[in-house]
Amino acid sequence: MRRGTREYAYWSITILLVLAFAMLPVLWIVSLSLKTPESVTDGSFIPHHWTLDNYNALFQGGFTNGPFLHPLVNSIAIALISTAIAITLAAFAAYAIARLDFPGKTVILAGALAIAMFPAISTVGPLFDMWRSIGLYNTYPGLIIPYLTFSLPLAIYVLVAFYREIPWDLEQAAQVDGATPLQAFRKVILPLAAPGTFTAAILVFIFCWNDFLFAITLTSSNSSRTVPAALAFFTGPSQFTAPTGNIAAAAVIITVPIIIFVMIFQRRIVAGLTAGAVKG
Amino acid sequence: MAEIVLDRISKRFEDGFEAVKGMDLDIADGEFMILVGPSGCGKSTALRMIAGLEDITDGELRIGDRVVNQVAPRDRDIAMVFQNYALYPHMTVRENMAFPLKLAGASKEEIDGKVSEAARILDLGQHLDRKPANLSGGQRQRVAMGRAIVRDPKAFLMDEPLSNLDAKLRVQMRTEVARIQSRLGTTTVYVTHDQTEAMTLGDRVAVMRAGVLQQVGAPAELYGNPVNLFVAGFIGSPAMNFMPGRLDGETVHLPMGDVRLAGDARERAAGAQSGQHVIAGIRPESFEDASLVSGDVRDRGFSFRTKIDLVESLGAEKYAYFQVEESAVESEELRELAEDAGTAEVPGAQEGQVVARLESASRVERGEEAELWLDTSKLHFFDPENGRSLAAG
Numbered sequence: 018m019r020r021g022t023r024e025y026a027y028w029s030i031t032i033l034l035v036l037a038f039a040m041l042p043v044l045w046i047v048s049l050s051l052k053t054p055e056s057v058t059d060g061s062f063i064p065h066h067w068t069l070d071n072y073n074a075l076f077q078g079g080f081t082n083g084p085f086l087h088p089l090v091n092s093i094a095i096a097l098i099s100t101a102i103a104i105t106l107a108a109f110a111a112y113a114i115a116r117l118d119f120p121g122k123t124v125i126l127a128g129a130l131a132i133a134m135f136p137a138i139s140t141v142g143p144l145f146d147m148w149r150s151i152g153l154y155n156t157y158p159g160l161i162i163p164y165l166t167f168s169l170p171l172a173i174y175v176l177v178a179f180y181r182e183i184p185w186d187l188e189q190a191a192q193v194d195g196a197t198p199l200q201a202f203r204k205v206i207l208p209l210a211a212p213g214t215f216t217a218a219i220l221v222f223i224f225c226w227n228d229f230l231f232a233i234t235l236t237s238s239n240s241s242r243t244v245p246a247a248l249a250f251f252t253g254p255s256q257f258t259a260p261t262g263n264i265a266a267a268a269v270i271i272t273v274p275i276i277i278f279v280m281i282f283q284r285r286i287v288a289g290l291t292a293g294a295v296k297g
Numbered sequence: 298m299a300e301i302v303l304d305r306i307s308k309r310f311e312d313g314f315e316a317v318k319g320m321d322l323d324i325a326d327g328e329f330m331i332l333v334g335p336s337g338c339g340k341s342t343a344l345r346m347i348a349g350l351e352d353i354t355d356g357e358l359r360i361g362d363r364v365v366n367q368v369a370p371r372d373r374d375i376a377m378v379f380q381n382y383a384l385y386p387h388m389t390v391r392e393n394m395a396f397p398l399k400l401a402g403a404s405k406e407e408i409d410g411k412v413s414e415a416a417r418i419l420d421l422g423q424h425l426d427r428k429p430a431n432l433s434g435g436q437r438q439r440v441a442m443g444r445a446i447v448r449d450p451k452a453f454l455m456d457e458p459l460s461n462l463d464a465k466l467r468v469q470m471r472t473e474v475a476r477i478q479s480r481l482g483t484t485t486v487y488v489t490h491d492q493t494e495a496m497t498l499g500d501r502v503a504v505m506r507a508g509v510l511q512q513v514g515a516p517a518e519l520y521g522n523p524v525n526l527f528v529a530g531f532i533g534s535p536a537m538n539f540m541p542g543r544l545d546g547e548t549v550h551l552p553m554g555d556v557r558l559a560g561d562a563r564e565r566a567a568g569a570q571s572g573q574h575v576i577a578g579i580r581p582e583s584f585e586d587a588s589l590v591s592g593d594v595r596d597r598g599f600s601f602r603t604k605i606d607l608v609e610s611l612g613a614e615k616y617a618y619f620q621v622e623e624s625a626v627e628s629e630e631l632r633e634l635a636e637d638a639g640t641a642e643v644p645g646a647q648e649g650q651v652v653a654r655l656e657s658a659s660r661v662e663r664g665e666e667a668e669l670w671l672d673t674s675k676l677h678f679f680d681p682e683n684g685r686s687l688a689a690g
Contacts, residue, residue, distance in 0.1 A: 189350050190383035193454075194397035194444065195371040204396075208387045 050265035057261045071262035085267055087239040088247035092271065095157055095243060096225040099164040103172050103221045104214060111176030112202060129170035137167065141234045148235055155237045163231050168221040175220065179213025180206065215282045223275060244271045299361025299451040299484060300326045301347060306356035308342050316342040318508040324486060329478050331499035332488045335633065339508040340488045341456055347486060348377050348454050361451055376445035377454040381461065382437045384429040391425040394443045415443040418477065435466045446477065452484040459494065471497060492532050504528050526576065526684035527630040529677055535581050538651045539631060540621055542577040544569045544678065551577055552621035553601045560674030568687040569678060575687060578677035584653030586661060587668040599671045608663050615655045622649065630684045
């Protein structure tokens with residue numbers, strides 16, 4: 018038992034260290050967001066004067082004139098739309114790749130991987146020019162399209178791995194039972210691949226939610242600017258004060274949805290959903 | 298219900314491997330047909346072609362007068378039980394069984410009625426709302442059966458449905474399958490590698506080897522008149538003993554001595570020329586402890602003395618093993634059988650070892666000499682060149 022206790026202590030300390038390392042910056046941001054502008058630079062972890070002014074300032078001016086509310090709505094809408102499209106397309110593509118033997122399959126997979134690894138910075142210049150000439154600059158589709166380019170390969174990869182785990186017999190059983198290929202996919206494969214679908218969805222959503230590069234380059238106003246880009250345009254109460262508190266408050270607010278999102282779906286990301294399908 | 302006709306069916310895979318070669322098989326309406334053979338003989342591929350899960354390279358497949366080569370599985374009106382059951386894990390037992398009916402657009406009352414009926418037949422009533430993960434192997438197997446029978450299809454296809462069960466449950470379910478099939482009277486094609494299942498379940502049995510159909514017939518016919526070495530060695534447990542011999546009129550020279558043929562054995566040697574070398578096949582049950590055979594019967598057979606190497610007592614019967622000399626029988630088919638049984642690498646397993654199945658009252662002892670009796674009407678003869686039976690015609 019002694020050894021067990023020591024091991025337990027060892028792991029506890031290690032986990033605490035890792036947690037502290039990961040959580041300190043987050044807590045620091047939370048602390049900053051609750052400080053008054055004068056005490057932002059005082060260096061103390063616990064604010065001397067607690068205030069919610071930074072949060073209130075974000076929502077002043079409402080949807081049309083405020084610095085934050087419209088970008089927040091944009092962020093949510095663009096991330097959700099991109100995720101929905103990416104997952105729908107990826108589900109079909111991944112299913113075909115996992116199940117069918119067709120010419121060019123390896124090329125597609127290799128191509129997807131290559132695109133996912135492509136440095137985004139090298140595409141923003143051409144995109145900026147193209148979007149301006151075809152009218153996609155500063156629009157939702159103007160952001161959604163490049164997001165799909167980079168998130169689809171990721172989603173396809175995740176889903177292919179999950180689909181491959183599902184016994185092929187299930188699908189054939191469904192076909193013999195009278196299902197069309199689409200019914201077999203919808204009623205048997207898709208429910209079983211749910212954990213994979215949610216995993217892919219979370220990854221895609223976070224990718225779109227976090228993006229700064231495309232958002233700052235391809236938008237010019239709050240009508241389609243997302244929060245990460247909007248933060249860069251925050252101004253302080255006067256020309257000479259940095260909007261540190263407001264940025265911190267906005268950062269806290271956009272972190273919360275991600276945490277909620279992951280909390281909701283992590284329960285569904287459980288292994289063993291296919292237990293009992295076939296004798297193992 | 299319908300008959301299923303395989304007309305010169307072939308399957309060649311993309312890598313060029315020919316799994317099924319020109320298979321002809323007529324399965325009558327309501328018949329229980331067994332496809333049996335060692336692993337890799339093409340029996341599962343044949344079944345999957347009937348199901349529509351595998352394309353047919355060549356030949357014609359008809360289910361109830363309709364050519365179905367190009368018909369999708371869902372339009373063939375067949376139900377299949379998979380080796381690993383393939384239950385839908387996210388659905389309850391009830392939903393699993395209702396799935397084919399729902400897809401067919403049946404009304405709710407009809408679905409409820411048929412599912413409860415199937416559950417009653419299969420004794421699944423109290424498990425209807427459980428998920429497959431919480432069921433035992435036998436229960437899962439029954440759900441898979443249930444999903445097949447609710448639809449009242451033209452035919453059942455079963456791909457080694459019992460091979461994942463433990464031995465005791467397998468025997469139980471075997472009876473169950475036979476009971477359900479005879480009750481529903483649905484045409485059934487059943488694939489197995491277990492010759493016991495084949496013998497006990499089928500109206501007729503089709504033995505396959507390397508993609509080629511060897512013999513089709515009632516179990517008793519396969520047992521009594523195997524057309525070649527392969528069928529002879531595959532059907533029956535313990536397997537038939539093979540030894541070299543030479544036919545000389547109505548006498549055969551066997552390693553144990555010269556045996557005069559009697560009864561059916563004469564007909565089985567009718568296709569041989571006098572003086573021809575043959576492979577003689579003797580079923581273990583054709584032997585008996587000579588002391589247990591009464592006088593007049595004893596005179597009709599052949600008695601010989603041999604040293605018993607090993608005795609296995611199973612309670613109801615005893616297996617006695619002994620050696621015969623100069624008995625290395627060379628045959629491609631026998632080698633394949635040995636490989637499938639896993640005895641190919643066991644030294645001495647096939648070389649001249651003979652097993653005799655004796656009554657439990659027999660007093661033979663390991664290492665002692667004993668007198669055995671052989672029923673000379675039960676010998677089989679095969680051509681050493683091609684392995685075919687030497688029976689006339």
